Amino acid sequence: MKFSLRQLEAFQATANSGSVTQAAKRLGVSQPAVSRLLADFANTVGFELFERESGTLTPTSEARYMLTEVSRVFESLNHLEDLRRDLKERTAGHLRIACLPGFATSHLPKVLTEFLDQRPGVTVTLEPDRPERILEWIIGQQYDCGITDGFSGHPATETIDIPIKTACILPEDHPLAAKDVIAVQDLRDEKIIHSRRDSPFHAALMHCFDQKGVPLNSWIEVRQFTAACTLVSQGYGASIVSALDAAQFEGRGLVSRPFEPDLSHELSILRPITGAQPLLVLDFIETFVESLQPFVHESQKAIA
Amino acid sequence: MKFSLRQLEAFQATANSGSVTQAAKRLGVSQPAVSRLLADFANTVGFELFERESGTLTPTSEARYMLTEVSRVFESLNHLEDLRRDLKERTAGHLRIACLPGFATSHLPKVLTEFLDQRPGVTVTLEPDRPERILEWIIGQQYDCGITDGFSGHPATETIDIPIKTACILPEDHPLAAKDVIAVQDLRDEKIIHSRRDSPFHAALMHCFDQKGVPLNSWIEVRQFTAACTLVSQGYGASIVSALDAAQFEGRGLVSRPFEPDLSHELSILRPITGAQPLLVLDFIETFVESLQPFVHESQKAIA
DNA sequence: GCTGATATATAACATTTTGTTATATAAAGT
DNA sequence: ACTTTATATAACAAAATGTTATATATCAGC
Numbered sequence: 305m306k307f308s309l310r311q312l313e314a315f316q317a318t319a320n321s322g323s324v325t326q327a328a329k330r331l332g333v334s335q336p337a338v339s340r341l342l343a344d345f346a347n348t349v350g351f352e353l354f355e356r357e358s359g360t361l362t363p364t365s366e367a368r369y370m371l372t373e374v375s376r377v378f379e380s381l382n383h384l385e386d387l388r389r390d391l392k393e394r395t396a397g398h399l400r401i402a403c404l405p406g407f408a409t410s411h412l413p414k415v416l417t418e419f420l421d422q423r424p425g426v427t428v429t430l431e432p433d434r435p436e437r438i439l440e441w442i443i444g445q446q447y448d449c450g451i452t453d454g455f456s457g458h459p460a461t462e463t464i465d466i467p468i469k470t471a472c473i474l475p476e477d478h479p480l481a482a483k484d485v486i487a488v489q490d491l492r493d494e495k496i497i498h499s500r501r502d503s504p505f506h507a508a509l510m511h512c513f514d515q516k517g518v519p520l521n522s523w524i525e526v527r528q529f530t531a532a533c534t535l536v537s538q539g540y541g542a543s544i545v546s547a548l549d550a551a552q553f554e555g556r557g558l559v560s561r562p563f564e565p566d567l568s569h570e571l572s573i574l575r576p577i578t579g580a581q582p583l584l585v586l587d588f589i590e591t592f593v594e595s596l597q598p599f600v601h602e603s604q605k606a607i608a
Numbered sequence: 609m610k611f612s613l614r615q616l617e618a619f620q621a622t623a624n625s626g627s628v629t630q631a632a633k634r635l636g637v638s639q640p641a642v643s644r645l646l647a648d649f650a651n652t653v654g655f656e657l658f659e660r661e662s663g664t665l666t667p668t669s670e671a672r673y674m675l676t677e678v679s680r681v682f683e684s685l686n687h688l689e690d691l692r693r694d695l696k697e698r699t700a701g702h703l704r705i706a707c708l709p710g711f712a713t714s715h716l717p718k719v720l721t722e723f724l725d726q727r728p729g730v731t732v733t734l735e736p737d738r739p740e741r742i743l744e745w746i747i748g749q750q751y752d753c754g755i756t757d758g759f760s761g762h763p764a765t766e767t768i769d770i771p772i773k774t775a776c777i778l779p780e781d782h783p784l785a786a787k788d789v790i791a792v793q794d795l796r797d798e799k800i801i802h803s804r805r806d807s808p809f810h811a812a813l814m815h816c817f818d819q820k821g822v823p824l825n826s827w828i829e830v831r832q833f834t835a836a837c838t839l840v841s842q843g844y845g846a847s848i849v850s851a852l853d854a855a856q857f858e859g860r861g862l863v864s865r866p867f868e869p870d871l872s873h874e875l876s877i878l879r880p881i882t883g884a885q886p887l888l889v890l891d892f893i894e895t896f897v898e899s900l901q902p903f904v905h906e907s908q909k910a911i912a
Numbered sequence: 913g914c915t916g917a918t919a920t921a922t923a924a925c926a927t928t929t930t931g932t933t934a935t936a937t938a939a940a941g942t
Numbered sequence: 943a944c945t946t947t948a949t950a951t952a953a954c955a956a957a958a959t960g961t962t963a964t965a966t967a968t969c970a971g972c
C-alpha cells in the first residue's frame with residue numbers, strides 16, 4: 305500500500321506543531337481527520353511515528369529521518385505549482401523567433417526587452433535570416449514565430465499581414481527635405497535606391513512611377529530597407545522604404561517624409577499551424593503587433 | 609484548487625506514452641479513469657496540456673515544462689519510499705553508542721563492522737568514556753546505547769545485565785600456565801594485578817581469596833581489564849579478568865585459564881527509557897548480546 | 913464519401929478516501 | 943477527586959477515484 309499526499313501533510317503538520325489538534329487547525333480540518341490520517345500513515349510505513357512524552361508528541365528517530373525527505377517532496381510540489389502559475393500567467397517559457405535581419409537589430413530588441421521585463425522566467429531565441437529560410441523554419445516548427453515580408457501565404461502557416469506605411473527618405477541636406485510631402489514627380493531627377501526588382505514592393509513602386517509617367521531613375525538595388533537607409537544617410541540618393549526602417553534612422557543623417565501616393569509595405573507574422581499554440585507566442589505576437597501600430601497603414605488595415 | 613498526485617501520474621503516463629489508452633494500461637486502471645483525471649488536471653492548471661497531432665498526443669510547450677518538474681516530484685516520492693523501506697528494514701539511521709574504553713578498541717569494532725555491513729545506510733557514533741559519563745549521557749539521551757560494568761541501575765534507564773565469565777591470565781612462560789584450571793590457592797605467591805579496590809568486582813574477588821584463606825598479594829591496581837591484560841602480556845604478574853578481555857589478548861604474550869571459583873563479571877547494556885525505541889537500537893543490542901554468548905557465565909544467566 | 917477499427921470522451925453508478933459530528937478514553941493540572 | 947485538554951473511535955456524509963456501457967471523433971482502406 306502506498307502513502308498519500310494527505311497523509312504526508314498530516315505527518316508533517318503534526319511533527320512541526322507537536323500536537324494532533326494543532327496540526328488539524330493548521331490543515332483546516334477536524335482533529336479526528338488528522339488522527340486517522342496519522343494512524344493510516346503509521347500503518348503503511350510500518351513503524352511508530354511519534355512517542356508521547358509528557359504532553360507533547362515527539363517524532364521517533366525514524367520519523368525524524370523521514371521528515372526531511374517529506375519536506376523535499378513538498379518543496380518539489382511547490383516548485384511545480386510556481387511553474388504552473390508562471391506558465392499560466394505567461395511569465396515562464398521559451399520563445400523562438402525568426403526574423404528579417406533588419407528587425408533583429410532595430411525594432412525587435414526594443415519590443416523584446418519590454419516584453420521580457422514583465423516575464424522574468426521567459427527566454428528567447430532570436431534568429432535573423434532570409435525570408436525563405438524563415439518560412440522553412442516555421443513550417444518545420446523549429447521556430448514559434450517568424451517576421452518577414454513579401455509573403456504570399458503557405459498552408460502550414462498561420463499568417464497575420466500588416467500593411468506598414470512607407471516613407472521617402474533623403475539625405476539631411478537634400479533640397480527636397482524642405483518639402484512636407486514627397487510626390488513621385490519630385491523624384492524625377494533623383495537617383496533612386498530601391499529593393500530587388502523581383503520583389504512585390506518594387507513592382508508596386510514601379511507601378512506608381514509608371515502611372516505618373518515618371519521614369520524611375522534606378523541607381524542601387526538593395527536587399528534590405530536598412531541598407532537603403534544606410535546609403536541615404538551617407539548622403540547618396542533617395543529611397544522609398546518602410547516607415548518602420550525609416551524611423552530607426554531618423555536623425556542619423558537622413559530625413560523621412562510621407563510619400564505620395566500612399567504606398568504600403570506588407571509585413572507578415574508567421575506561426576506554424578499546430579493544434580495548441582503556446583500561449584506565450586500568442587502573447588508575444590499581440591505585443592509585437594501593438595508595437596507596430598504607429599507605422600500601420602490605416603486605410604489598408606484589413607485584419608482584426 | 610490543488611492538483612492531486614493521481615492527476616500528476618496520469619499526466620506523466622500520458623505524456624510518456626503518447627496516448628491515454630496506453631497510460632491507462634500502464635497505471636493499471638481503465639481508460640475513462642485516466643481521461644477524467646487528465647480533464648480535471650487541465651482544469652486546475654488552467655491551460656491545455658496536449659494537442660492532438662495526427663493520431664498521437666503531444667504535450668504542449670507549457671506541458672513540457674511541467675513534465676520535468678513533475679518527474680522531480682515523483683523522484684522525491686521515490687526517495688521517501690526508499691528511505692521508509694530502509695528505516696523499516698533497519699538499514700538506515702544513526703546509532704550513538706557510549707562504551708567503556710576497553711570495548712571501543714577490541715570487541716565492539718568487530719561486532720559493528722558486521723552489523724554495518726548489512727546496513728549500508730546506517731552510521732554510528734562510538735564514544736568511549738568512564739562509566740559515570742556513560743550513565744549521564746544515556747540519561748540525557750545524548751546516546752542510544754551504553755555499554756558499561758559495575759552498574760547498579762537507574763530509574764531513567766532500561767538495563768540488560770549480562771554475567772560474563774572470568775579467566776585467570778598469566779604470562780606465556782609462567783609455570784602455572786601448565787595447569788588447565790587456576791584455583792585461588794595457586795595464586796598464593798603471585799603478584800596480582802587487579803581492578804580498583806572500590807569496584808564490586810574487586811570485592812567479589814577479595815571474598816574468594818578470603819574464603820580460601822589465601823592472602824591477595826596486591827601488586828598493581830588498574831582501572832581497566834585491558835590494562836591488566838597488557839601488563840600480564842609483558843610478563844608481569846597475574847590477573848583475573850573478564851573472559852572478553854582475556855580473549856582479545858590470547859596469543860599476544862599471555863595465556864588465559866578458567867578460574868576457580870567460577871566468578872562472574874557483570875556487564876550492563878543501558879538505554880534511555882523513552883516511549884518508542886529506535887528499532888535500529890533494539891536491533892543492535894540484540895546483535896551485541898548475541899556476540900557475547902561465548903563469554904556468558906551460563907550458570908548465572910538470569911535474563912531472557 | 914463510406915466503413916470498420918481505434919482512441920477518447922461522457923454518463924451512470926460502485927468503491928475508497930477523506931471529511932464530518934458525537935462520544936469515549938487517557939493524561940495533566942488544580 | 944475533578945476539571946481540562948488531547949487524542950482515539952464510531953457512525954455516517956461528501957468527495958475523489960474507480961468501474962462498465964456507450965457516444966463521438968479520427969484514421970486507413972475501399
